[in-house]
Structures are given as structure tokens and as C-alpha cells.
Amino acid sequence: MRYQDQLFEQRENLILDTARQLFAEQPWDRVTIAEVALAAGIGKGTVYKHFPSKEALYARLVLDLNRINLRELRALHAASSAQDAMHKVIRRAFEQMLANPIEAQLCLHCDRLEFQERLEAPLRQLFLDLEGEYQLFFADLLSTTFDNQTLSQADTQNLLWGVEACINGVMTRIASGGFTHWAEPIALDDYFARVTDFIIAGLRAQASELIAQPHRHE
CATH class of the missing domain: 1.10.10 (Arc Repressor Mutant, subunit A)
Known part of the structure; x- marks a missing residue:
């Protein structure tokens, strides 16, 4: 250099x-x-x-953080058993958000359509590339979890929608300060555990249903 x-x-x-x-x-x-x-x-x-703008600075911070987080999740997946991988990856993803609550707020901000539209084309493309990397990682994680059963790209995308909704909900909760302002505060560790169980149960049920559909064996 x-x-x-x-x-x-x-x-x-x-x-x-x-x-x-x-x-x-x-x-x-x-x-x-x-x-x-x-x-x-x-x-x-x-x-x-x-x-060239505050948006570009925000975008770079979010892109860098997500690349670091994705590398860690990939390493965790590689080091985990098939039975534990999904659970460990989801819990670690929540812990990553909790470790950077300000950048969790930035992630939510940068995900807005009006924000993305203000970015220059190269930065918008980097967000699309990052999204593609996360989708590939999720597909690989699903394959490991369900004993290498093949799910179509469309099936994987449908499952990812539900996971994304849950993860964005957790990110919003962390960005808003957790539950400390509630009349009966909830420990975030308990919250993470319940949401993780919810996501995995939903994935297992929906993936099993997709795998069992008759047209998959025609």
C-alpha cells in the first residue's frame, strides 16, 4: 500500500x-x-x-459493525455442533446488539428507505451486498440445523422474514433502553432466552412443514 x-x-x-x-x-x-x-x-x-455527508458516515459505521459481527457469527457457527449452532448464533447476535446500543440505533436509522435513497449508489450497493451475505449465512445455518435438508431459495427467504422481524424487534428494544423504564422491568437475559426459543420453535415448525410438502418430492 x-x-x-x-x-x-x-x-x-x-x-x-x-x-x-x-x-x-x-x-x-x-x-x-x-x-x-x-x-x-x-x-x-x-x-x-x-x-461527503453525515449519512455516509452513519452508513460506514453500520457497514463496518455488521461486517465484524457477521465474521464473528460465522466463526461461532463453524465452531458449534449442528444441534447448538442456531441457538448460539441467535443469542450471540442479541449480545452483539446489546454491546453496541448506539450503533443498534444507527442500524435502525440506516435501514429506513428515505435514508437509503439519500446515499450514493456505491454505498447503497454495499448494503445490498451485506444483505446478500447475511442471507447466504442464514441459508447455511438452516442447512446445518435441519440435517442438510434442502430448502429452496424462496423457502429460505420466507423463513428469514420471520427471523428478521424478531431480530428487528429485539434491536428496537435495545435501542430504546431495554425494560428499565417499565413498572415491572424484565431482565434482558431472560428476554433474549425467550425470543431465541420462540424463533427456533417457529423455524423448526415452518421448515418441517416446507420440507414435507409433496411437491418437493415430485
């Missing part, structure tokens, strides 16, 4: 790290590019060379 490219990458990482720190200290949607630049010790124009 050329020296100039190394400097560019180091400065970009500095901007991202500074933004994460500021987002942890105050409402992330109120932090300005000027404040990021000041805290990083660089000019505002320099920040814009890396990230």
Missing part, C-alpha cells in the same frame, strides 16, 4: 473512532461534522473528503 493510501486509511479510521466516541457521549443525531473534525484534530473539509 502506498504511503499516501496508508495516511488516508489512518485518517479515515480516526474519523470513525472519533465519531463513535462522540456518539457515546451525546445524542448521535445531534453531532455535527464540525464537531467530529474538531475532536479528531483535523479540518472539516478533510472529513468531507472521506465522508
